[in-house]
Amino acid sequence: MSTSSTFIGSLDVDNVTTSLLDEKSKLPLIISPRLDDSLEFLCHWLVANRPWVDEQILNYGAVLIRGFQVNDAPEFERAIQSLQPSLSDSYRGTSxxxxxxxxxxxxxxxxxxxxxxxxQHCEMSFLDSPPKQLYFGCLQESRTGGGETALCDFRSVAEQLDGSLRKKFESKKLQYRRRHYNEGEKWTTDVGSMLSWRQMFGTSDKSKVEELCREEGAPQPQWIGQNNDTFYQDWQDEPFVRHPVTNEVVWFNHLQVFHWSTFPCELWYAFCRLHDVRFLFRSIFFWVISIIKYVFLGHRMALDLRFGDGTDISVSEANQVRKIIHKNMVFSSWQKGDIMCIDNFSVSHGRQPTYDLGRKILVAWSTPINKRSLQLPYIEEEDIAEEVGLTKESEDAMIFDDKLVPGAVIATPDCTPVSTLTRAESEDLRDSFALSMEKIARNDSFLNVSARGSVGGCHKRNKSCPVQHMDELFA
Structure with missing residues (x-):
């Protein structure tokens, strides 16, 4: 293939090839050169086809650009800016x-x-405004087992989460407590504690840190510790958001990263996949260390997650989430020059462990998008009843209350000029109608119920069945 600046062919979409890494998951779509693998061609092709590539990132969740001549970090950045000119250098994550x-x-x-x-995680999911897209690149792949930047569709995780656990997350929400020291820790398995607040904000001036937090809409920090030099924040957040384009529900938080059981569990999964006993021994060792540190001694991680009411998320609950994630994970071994473009609001990423010290992966990200308008509010059934004034005692009598049927009104001379009924007459008519319908619905002989799921020969298979709805309403 050509590596010169003279293009072979045109910049049409037909001058690249597309394929799928995994037919089952449809993730990611691979774009590779057909005739010209030069950096010049790639950059000009990305400029010419930005809408098309963005559409593929949206549709597939991730696009892997593979086989082009991308040899160093400046060349990677040039290629990424051809696709996304607006990149961000602001990082408020934990690594x-x-x-x-x-x-x-x-x-x-x-x-x-x-x-x-x-x-696995969506980048900076705990911030108000995470990046919309992520871009990973490979300058040197791992030559031993592991080292992949695995992917997972977090829409599938939200869909497959157990109903009772999902309801618990929706109702209780999440509470984040974030702590960074003046100097990052070195000998720890908590990656978040390796990052100091001075590194995160690029300054050692506390007033500047507070100003940046205000500008970014982040919770105002507290300064705690012996010398008041430990950065601390706490806030509540939703566990799910809706995708900003497709409106699909997405599991969008860092629970599976910052639960104390994560490190030994992820090592165990690595052993099961790669059969490298070093991961098994490390998993056992760090299980012992983690239990002592977090269970018996009561330590907390740098980014500590709990339910919104302050109760701990159990190992069993964290494992339920983790199991679904690993069930949906896709592994792609890196090749030098690879560029992985990820929709950060649908697909997660994570690093598989390896013992190859030469592995070199880089990353860039797009400008952020505010997620607050995408979150899913949760309303308890009791709250809904309270909002419309429904109590247990009045539930049966108020089945046809206009408050429960949006758009329904009482027919009175006050609101319907053509009516000849007085207010008292209209209310009596409404109440008698409601009472009649209640008696009809609860009269087994009238409905001729012969068996569960069969009503007078009518089927109950479809949600549109009117008899089914009446039966459910008065059950």
Whole structure:
């Protein structure tokens, strides 16, 4: 293939090839060169086809651009800016990162040891305004087992979550408590505690940190600890959001990353997949350490997650979420020059552990999008009843109350000029109608109920069956 600046062919979509890495998950779509693999062609092609590539990222959740000549961080950044000119260099996440030389928007994917697993997550999901898209690149792949940046469709996680657990998350919400020290910790399995607040905000001036928090709409920090030099925030958040374009429900939080059981569990999953006994031994060792540290000694992680009422999320509940995530994960081994474009509001990413110290992955991200308008409010059934003035005692008598049927009104001379009924007569008529319908619905002989699911020969298969709705309404 050509690596010169003279293009072979045109910049049409037909001058690249597309394929799927995984037919079952449809994730990700792979775009590779047909005739020209040069960086020049890729950059010009991305500029010419931005809407089409964006559409594929939306449809598939992730697009893997593979086979082009992308050899260093500046070339990666140039390619990404051809697709997305508006990148952000503001990072308020939890992993320690460093910017690559010769770039402004390209960072190391994580400066934690490569044998540390990083569980699946949507980037900065706990912030008010996370990035809309993420872009990973590979300068050197792992030559031993592991090291993949795995993907998972978090729409599937939301859909497959057990109903009772989902309801519990929706009703209680999540509480985040975030703590960063003046200096990051070195000897720890909690990646978030490796990041100091000075690194996160790029300043050692507390007043500047507070100003940045105000500008970004973040909770105002408290300064705690012996010397008041520990950064602390707490806030409540929703566990789900709706996708900003498709309106689909997405599991959108960091529970599976910042639960104390995560590190040994992710090592166990790595052992099960790769059969490397080093991961097994490390999993057992860190289970012991984690139980002592977090259960018996009461330590908390740098980003501590609980239910919104302050109660702990159990290991069993965290495992339910983790199991669904691993069921839906897709693994793609990196190749040098790869660029992975991810829809951050539908698809998560995470790092699989490896013992190859030469692995080098970089990342950039788009400008943020506010998620508050995308969150799902939860209303208890009791709250709905209270809002419309319905009590247990009055429930039967008020089945046809106009408050329960939006748009329904009482027929009175006050609101219907053509009516000849007085207010008292109209209310008597309404009450008698409601009472009659109640008696009809509860009269087994009238409905001729012969068996559950069969009403007088009428079927109950379809939700549109009027008899079924009447039966359910008065059950």
């Amino acid at each position: 320690p990162r460093s910017v690559f030389a010769g770039t402004k928007y390209t960072f190391s994917a994580a400066d934690a040891p490569v044998n540390y697993p990083i569980a």
